[in-house]
Amino acid sequence: xxxxxxxxxxxxxxxxxxxxxxxxxxxxxxxxxxxxxxxxxxxxxxxxxxxxxxxxxxxxxxxxxxxxxxxxxxxxxxxxxxxxxxxxxxxxxxxxxxxxxxxxxxxxxxxxxxxxxxxxxxxxxxxxxxxxxxxxxxxxxxxxxxxxxxxxxxxxxxxxxxxxxxxxxxxxxxxxxxxxxxxxxxxxxxxxxxxxxxxxxxxxxxxxxxxxxxxxxxxxxxxxxxxxxxxxxxxxxxxxxxxxxxxxxxxxxxxxxxxxxxxxxxxxxxxxxxxxxxxxxxxxxxxxxxxxxxxxxxxxxxxxxxxxxxxxxxxxxxxxxxxxxxxxxxxxxxxxxxxxxxxxxxxxxxxxxxxxxxxxxxxxxxxxxxxxxxxxxxx
Amino acid sequence: xxxxxxxxxxxxxxxxxxxxxxxxxxxxxxxxxxxxxxxxxxxxxxxxxxxxxxxxxxxxxxxxxxxxxxxxxxxxxxxxxxxxxxxxxxxxxxxxxxxxxxxxxxxxxxxxxxxxxxxxxxxxxxxxxxxxxxxxxxxxxxxxxxxxxxxxxxxxxxxxxxxxxxxxxxxxxxxxxxxxxxxxxxxxxxxxxxxxxxxxxxxxxxxxxxxxxxxxxxxxxxxxxxxxxxxxxxxxxxxxxxxxxxxxxxxxxxxxxxxxxxxxxxxxxxxxxxxxxxxxxxxxxxxxxxxxxxxxxxxxxxxxxxxxxxxxxxxxxxxx
Numbered sequence: 001x002x003x004x005x006x007x008x009x010x011x012x013x014x015x016x017x018x019x020x021x022x023x024x025x026x027x028x029x030x031x032x033x034x035x036x037x038x039x040x041x042x043x044x045x046x047x048x049x050x051x052x053x054x055x056x057x058x059x060x061x062x063x064x065x066x067x068x069x070x071x072x073x074x075x076x077x078x079x080x081x082x083x084x085x086x087x088x089x090x091x092x093x094x095x096x097x098x099x100x101x102x103x104x105x106x107x108x109x110x111x112x113x114x115x116x117x118x119x120x121x122x123x124x125x126x127x128x129x130x131x132x133x134x135x136x137x138x139x140x141x142x143x144x145x146x147x148x149x150x151x152x153x154x155x156x157x158x159x160x161x162x163x164x165x166x167x168x169x170x171x172x173x174x175x176x177x178x179x180x181x182x183x184x185x186x187x188x189x190x191x192x193x194x195x196x197x198x199x200x201x202x203x204x205x206x207x208x209x210x211x212x213x214x215x216x217x218x219x220x221x222x223x224x225x226x227x228x229x230x231x232x233x234x235x236x237x238x239x240x241x242x243x244x245x246x247x248x249x250x251x252x253x254x255x256x257x258x259x260x261x262x263x264x265x266x267x268x269x270x271x272x273x274x275x276x277x278x279x280x281x282x283x284x285x286x287x288x289x290x291x292x293x294x295x296x297x298x299x300x301x302x303x304x305x306x307x308x309x310x311x312x313x314x315x316x317x318x319x320x321x322x323x324x325x326x327x328x329x330x331x332x333x334x335x336x337x338x339x340x341x342x343x344x345x346x347x348x349x350x351x352x353x354x355x356x357x358x359x360x361x362x363x364x365x366x367x368x369x370x371x372x373x374x375x376x377x378x379x
Numbered sequence: 380x381x382x383x384x385x386x387x388x389x390x391x392x393x394x395x396x397x398x399x400x401x402x403x404x405x406x407x408x409x410x411x412x413x414x415x416x417x418x419x420x421x422x423x424x425x426x427x428x429x430x431x432x433x434x435x436x437x438x439x440x441x442x443x444x445x446x447x448x449x450x451x452x453x454x455x456x457x458x459x460x461x462x463x464x465x466x467x468x469x470x471x472x473x474x475x476x477x478x479x480x481x482x483x484x485x486x487x488x489x490x491x492x493x494x495x496x497x498x499x500x501x502x503x504x505x506x507x508x509x510x511x512x513x514x515x516x517x518x519x520x521x522x523x524x525x526x527x528x529x530x531x532x533x534x535x536x537x538x539x540x541x542x543x544x545x546x547x548x549x550x551x552x553x554x555x556x557x558x559x560x561x562x563x564x565x566x567x568x569x570x571x572x573x574x575x576x577x578x579x580x581x582x583x584x585x586x587x588x589x590x591x592x593x594x595x596x597x598x599x600x601x602x603x604x605x606x607x608x609x610x611x612x613x614x615x616x617x618x619x620x621x622x623x624x625x626x627x628x629x630x631x632x633x634x635x636x637x638x639x640x641x642x643x644x645x646x647x648x649x650x651x652x653x654x655x656x657x658x659x660x661x662x663x664x665x666x667x668x669x670x671x672x673x674x675x676x677x678x679x680x681x682x683x684x685x686x687x688x689x690x691x692x693x694x695x696x697x698x699x
Binding site: 001002003004005006009070256263266267271276277279280281283284285286287288289290291292294295297298299301302312315316361363364365367368369371372373374375376377378 | 380381382383384385388448580584587588595596598599600601603604605607608609611612615616617618619620622623626627632635638639683684687688690691693697699
């Protein structure tokens, strides 16, 4: 049992830190949920990629550094500690890319990953539908076989980043007669600019179009954009969901950096005693999440699979993030009401944590049934 | 970086768990609560034979230590089985005495490493745990420790297994204490609390899987599941804090682990009581032996507020 990183890993950390110190924009970029901010963040992705920092854990042939899991964690710690911009490319990088690396073809990887790595193609998620959120397997958008590909018809909603993104990935019902709702689903990628696609941006609580509704009317997708076998999409998608809930999307460096920022704010405001315990709990929670992740990473490096433990992560980080940002706004008092601050933007983002990537209620069901072994029941 | 217990550490935990499972600790705890120390001493000596107390004593004084990670491993198991007695205090006494002059250390530490005698420690004005059972009673004043000549009357704790006694004033001045003793006391308490919480969760999961209402197991209700899921989450995230703190032994790290483990255990106790219903509220049902301990451990050796203050204090050694 050991928390020390090797000298080579520490050298990697120092290199990351130095690069970030030289490159992180002095002034925060505009919100990535605006057209202007989206473009600025896309340019930042390109800047990261130019020195191969955008996807350090990917194979080098797709733009990564073959860094391995531990160095990815170190990279993330340094990245967030440097207060570097949010990652506009993260849906693709952290959700679609691992799926392609595990289940895609070599042709798909070579075609899709390099433009993803440099922000040339930004990906949106197309999971939820108006009647299929937590119960994702009940989705109805169809994929119908046609010459050389599939025709997509239906409606997707709550598609993060879709207001300004280029392409999307998601599940479609390709066999409506399958015996169970989880069967007969196909995992497909499509262009948000293809004929038949209508994107309707949806304003979230603060008015910014952080997601969108997608209306699909016989949108053609060639066979080469099916991931895995047609009809076998559910299992592949569940691997993606595991990434989303687990450590890849929400790296601990992010919460440690937020907790430190909160502590700084608290000190600057004269350490009000009323908030001391909440500030301490934010720090303790972020440290717990970091160490939990180190243990999880150690198990992954031993060859174990992530499994339902990612549901523990999901509930923990989403509640930590929300509590931390609520504390910040309370500390700021009337100033905390102002919507045009970083704290407010981050608070609004944190509010969504317990909802997306499978609601926390569904995660608690998974924990109870699959980790504690309690009997299945009605929801 | 490999932040996982190794095979030897896991085997140590498993062997202690097996020893304690076979020992019927509920009966031992009930004896101890009545002031009948015989079965508790017998169990204590078997625990000591595994080397638990030697982990806090340097090799120079016939110990195996300092090995805080293994100590944490052991105390999780001691908490899981609610072993009674001044376990944390004996460890704390050993660490205090490593700061003593060599003569005193040589005289007292080998005994503590072997688990005989039991020791207890009280900071100024506080009660000592099990002063009537311990043969070595240490009064810990700022900057100095004294060997207390005796103890006052036993006062009951909310945890019947914890018998609290004032220590008589005066006594020989032993030495300057080692300043990391409080950190060890907190680490061992945090580990014990985590074990208590894990036991409460395990017992409650078992209970709600069997107990039926409305024709189905209580554990199939979502409200029940969600409380247990939250308990599991709190305990699972306290565990890495505990072992991370055992690796660094920084006071702020250990304080963070104590807050998290004790809050998780106490939250699990409340859940366990609620989900057992009235049977859990009775002294005759064994669950009570863990319920009350979770409450007591929360405030001993640094209550949550004190530990949180240390985490945010600028003078702390926190590096995260």
